[in-house]
Amino acid sequence: MTTKRAAETRRTSIGAQRNPASQDAILQAAEEILVEGGLGSFSIEAVARRAHAGKPTIYRWWPTRAILLLDVYHRQKFVDIAPDTGAIETDIFQLLNDLLEFWNTGHGGAVFRSVIAEAQTDPAASKALAAYMAERYQQGGEIFRRAKARGEVVDWVVPELAMEIITSFVWKRLLTDRLDIAPEQLRLVVRHLVQGLKVP
Amino acid sequence: MTTKRAAETRRTSIGAQRNPASQDAILQAAEEILVEGGLGSFSIEAVARRAHAGKPTIYRWWPTRAILLLDVYHRQKFVDIAPDTGAIETDIFQLLNDLLEFWNTGHGGAVFRSVIAEAQTDPAASKALAAYMAERYQQGGEIFRRAKARGEVVDWVVPELAMEIITSFVWKRLLTDRLDIAPEQLRLVVRHLVQGLKVP
DNA sequence: ACTTGAACGAAACGGAACGTTTCGTTATGT
DNA sequence: ACATAACGAAACGTTCCGTTTCGTTCAAGT
Known part of the structure; x- marks a missing residue:
């Protein structure tokens, strides 16, 4: 047994490269927190807790709160910006x-x-x-x-x-x-x- | 000498009633901080420091940050909302x-x-x-x-x-x-x- | 005249989130 | 095989939160 506990659920490094699973978990956790509690309950700490991620992992890829927010935002599926009905x-x-x-x-x-x-x-x-x-x-x-x-x-x-x-x-x-x-x-x-x- | 220092500049109680001087100092400090540094640097602590006021004094009269902000906002002189030029x-x-x-x-x-x-x-x-x-x-x-x-x-x-x-x-x-x-x-x-x- | 009570500024509290560092582990790339 | 880098966890000192405690200054009520 190499880790103390929760070894079965813990995401870990996949080597010297970004872990897509962590990325997804963080973005999803961020979106959930935002939707459930609004910007007021949105903090890096809260996202890290919910995603079971380390804070340094978040700060490494999203240097600021704003960048993380924008990333969540850009993941959304958008509506057609220019419908063409003829009128x-x-x-x-x-x-x-x-x-x-x-x-x-x-x-x-x-x-x-x-x-x-x-x-x-x-x-x-x-x-x-x-x-x-x-x-x-x-x-x-x-x-x-x-x-x-x-x-x-x-x-x-x-x-x-x-x-x-x-x-x-x-x-x-x-x-x-x-x-x-x-x-x-x-x-x-x-x-x-x-x-x-x-x-x- | 009743106080240790800064006795000459310190605002104090004027009895069991709100002190207008403190109110003014707090609102002015709040506005200055907002204008100089934006909402990012706006905190009750910062306002209290700048106004040389106690935090309990602020919390007594402005229970939340939002209420203080709205009070600063309402102090502004506003433009005519309904000019009448004839056209x-x-x-x-x-x-x-x-x-x-x-x-x-x-x-x-x-x-x-x-x-x-x-x-x-x-x-x-x-x-x-x-x-x-x-x-x-x-x-x-x-x-x-x-x-x-x-x-x-x-x-x-x-x-x-x-x-x-x-x-x-x-x-x-x-x-x-x-x-x-x-x-x-x-x-x-x-x-x-x-x-x-x-x-x- | 005296007491009560409330507002004042200062200081300190425990808690939360900040952004960073340290650690042991995992696995890629050379 | 070995250097390198990302991972989660934990802990760091700092800042601000909202509250409490303290000694003071007065207005109001008796």
Whole structure:
């Protein structure tokens, strides 16, 4: 008997290389803690305990709390950022609807909230979040580029800016715990948002 | 000599009542720490040190960090939430412009960011923030009620919802450190936001 | 006038999480 | 075979938590 106890469950080194089992266990534990208790109960100690991992192992691969959070966040399956229904209004409705469903039903909402909160403290997290969002606007802007090509949207619309404006609303709802938006209410919101962008 | 040292600078009890001097010193120290170092360096210990106050004094009047933050926040001088220029577009432009200036030049931005971040951890802060925002939308909605009375805005516009949508954009900019919006760019944003709400 | 009681700043408490170091073990790469 | 590196566990000193204890300074009630 080489170890004192719990030898059967203890993960150990697989040599001079990263252990994927440890990586998975840590990321899963981090996500679980975040979803169950929110950012308030999220600590490296807690993650290490839950994952049965050593703190140095976590610090080796995720130097800061923010980096670990972002890694959890990026593991999430994401919704289609640029649906193509043929009309701008239904495109936006579907985009926001998918996003709300992803945040409400999955773990995405809790994790994303935490990332945003962390970005208010950690400049590195803030930068990473900004880069990510810029990419999202770029991709999502495709909705408006298509609509402009169809002649559905006026020419002064800036696709990336329009995307930012539109997603800002659900951001705020996420951060203020008011994601329970009924479909007809969401339709009204979309109307407020895109009515003025359409060609009269 | 009754005290050992620093007797000349030490605030003391003024009897069985709250000491306004201590209250001021604590709130000012809290604001300074928040502005200088952000929420990351904001702790009750740090505030007590800076204010030369005892921790029990702080905990007596501000039971939680969130309550202290909200108190600092409410001390700020606020911009006019419902300017009346006679036209919806210029009303909104002025509102957002004033808000941006307040956040950029004063301490309002840093403090408000911290309140939002704190609300992601503390449910009580979240509730207080939600109540405050609801009141703001109610007041700011006056812009749209006036515009509707003038026949400038279509009838399906919901004043409070429109206000929430419009302020969501600057919220997101505040939280992602991108408040440097040039006047002409802000004018473009306002155009995106209100063009569709106007009577054709 | 005297006593009671509450607020004040300072100091110290036990507990939790921080980020780091030390250790013995495991297994890869040379 | 041997150096190297990752692993989990344990312990380190530090910081902040929220609370308690202490001696003081006064206002309020008797």
